[in-house]
Amino acid sequence: MADGKSVFFFDIDNCLYARSYKIHQIMAKLIDDYFMEKLDLDFDAASELHQRYYKDYGLAIEGLVRHHEIDPLEYNSKVDDMLPIADVLKPDPKLRAFLESFDRTKVKLWLFTNAYKTHAQRVIKALGLEGLFDGLTFCDYAEPILICKPKPEMFERAMAAAGVTDKSKCYFIDDSYTNIKGSKAFGWAKSIHFLDPEDPVPAVPAGDAVVRDFAELRELVPDLFV
Template sequence: MEEKAVFFFDIDNCLYPRSLKILDLMSSKIDDYFKLKLDVSEEEALRIHTQYMMDYGLAIEGLVRHHSIDPLDYNSKVDDSIPIFDIIKPDPKLRSFLESFNRSKVKLWLLTNAYKTHASRVIKALDVEDLFEGCTFCDYTEPVLVCKPKPEMFTRAMQQAGVTDKNKCYFVDDSAKNVRGAKAFGWKLAAHFLEPEDPSPAVPVGDCEVRDLAELKTIVPELFV
């Protein structure tokens, strides 16, 4: 039997709008965590946070590498402390879009740099958890964290989703860095998600840009019929 294609979806600021400010809340909590655990000023916490995001793409990776922080403690006090269900509500439009995929041709899969608990809470709040067949996440229990845009993360996602052909892998993410990574890795489609008000990058970072996930129906119509 021919293997199905897989459409990999980022979660944060992709399945829900940036205007909900989930990542702003998260960023504030990260700074608070830095101040508490490293006993530094607010200015120093922001500096270190920014530096680790630049160096590793994840603040938690810098904390683990340089400060022996327990990533699960971090997760409980940062991501999992956000009142997701007070902020994110069921999204019938998103659900209708996801339901329009032809499931005989493609499976839907989540690909996130968050831990699994955050991913689970978000898709439950959106009321779309039953539409995804799995989730590849940054496993905070591992001694070395693997996250997008590392090639190892894309390899892991393919293994977990049960697809061997890169030409059957489709991806959408709001992070330019992650979209570039997926394109460099050789996936068939790397789509850059932008909010309506965002300017297009001077140099395209993927195969296409979308400002509404429903636009994917015209970009890869073969997955919907």
């Protein structure tokens, strides 16, 4: 049941931690290896198909499920769950202090990822952010049809899980141009594109604002902070 609070949805990968940790590159190699093993492809063909599925569906695994009858939970065990998260990511006290400065009488903090729940839980634990978020909406690899950002159904699912019915109470930050464009089209109050320091500002904005540091959120949504 909706409780009247706003909800701030946070993407996880390359958002709560910097791209410079190179988790994405490690994952890309694991995905390419999985494509080569399961589909009997050489590296170039596997990499090309991986990128095509990611572009077409938002997730490489969705292409595998649609076209090759791959078990997504097995994929998760061989790819996401094999990432050396605890060895690469370390607790981030600065980020934790920032998240603690939200006014929790006004807003819920919600994790919103296209990864499976086990990956989300491992990242949050490694970053030392446990206990700060009210919930998690993830791409459920156990379902026969995968629902992920930027599909409207995924935004609907996140709202239902977080107990919010009013789109004007929904705020979202993500490093993905496509996902921010999707939330903007869906009608959320603020869709905020997170960029790394070296990223160029897109010629055509994906959403309502661009930030390179979470501290900038205080200026964008001051009413949500203590």
